[in-house]
Amino acid sequence: MEVKTVKSKVTKTEDEWKKLLSREQYNVLREKGTEPAFSGKYLKNKKNGNYVCAACGNELFSSDTKFDSGTGWPSFWKSVSKDNVELKVDNSHGMRRTEVICKQCGGHLGHVFDDGPTPTGQRFCINSISLKFKEKEE
Numbered sequence: 001m002e003v004k005t006v007k008s009k010v011t012k013t014e015d016e017w018k019k020l021l022s023r024e025q026y027n028v029l030r031e032k033g034t035e036p037a038f039s040g041k042y043l044k045n046k047k048n049g050n051y052v053c054a055a056c057g058n059e060l061f062s063s064d065t066k067f068d069s070g071t072g073w074p075s076f077w078k079s080v081s082k083d084n085v086e087l088k089v090d091n092s093h094g095m096r097r098t099e100v101i102c103k104q105c106g107g108h109l110g111h112v113f114d115d116g117p118t119p120t121g122q123r124f125c126i127n128s129i130s131l132k133f134k135e136k137e138e
Contacts, residue, residue, distance in 0.1 A: 010056040010105040021055060028127045029055050029107035032092075032099070037072025040128025049135040050080065051126075058084055058104035060131065061124065069116070069123055074131070076124040077116045087112060100124055 012020070017030050027033035042051065051061040051074075061076040069075035079085045083103065090099040090111065100109040109130045116123030 008104075012105075017055070022129075025054055025129050028129050029102075029105075029109075032108040034110075035073075035127045035129050040073060042074045042128040042131055042133055043072065045074070045133060047133070047135050049133055051076075051131045051133055053102040053105060053107055053109070054130050054132045055107045056102060056105035057132070058102050060084055060102065060109065061126070063136075067117060069125070071123075071125055073110065073125045074128055075116070076126065077118075077120045077122055079124060085109070100126065102130075 014030065018026055021029060024035070028035060045063075045066075048063050050059055050063070051066075052059050059080050062080050065076045065078050067075055067077060079100075086101040086103045088099045088101055090097045097111045097113070100112050101107065102109055107130060108127075110124065110126040113123045113125060114121055
C-alpha cells in the first residue's frame, strides 16, 4: 500500500479552523484537549482501512497497526509514515510525555508511550475526534 506523505503544510487562521471543525474537534486538534476515555467512535472500530487527520486529511495510521490497549483511546503501534506525524516533548499537567502532531496541519492527535506491543514497543494513544476513518475498498 502506497502512503501519501505530506507535500505541503495546511495553514489556516484560528477563525478558519473554528468554521471548519466542530467545537469538540477544535478543542482537541487546536487547543490540545483530550476526549473522555472510552467515548471515541473509533475505539472499537475493527474495519480495514486508514485513519486520516480530521482537520486536513493527512494519512496517519492503518488499521493493520491498531490494537486494544485497554486505555480508552484508539491505539496504534506505529504511524503510516514518520513523515506524516511530528513528535514533540510535552511537559504539561506535571507529566513528561511525547505529543503526537499532524505534520501537515499541526493538529494535536494524542500522545505516544513506550509501553506498546512488539515490534515497535510504542503505543500511539490517539483521540478519535482527531481522526476520520477511510474504509479499504475490497
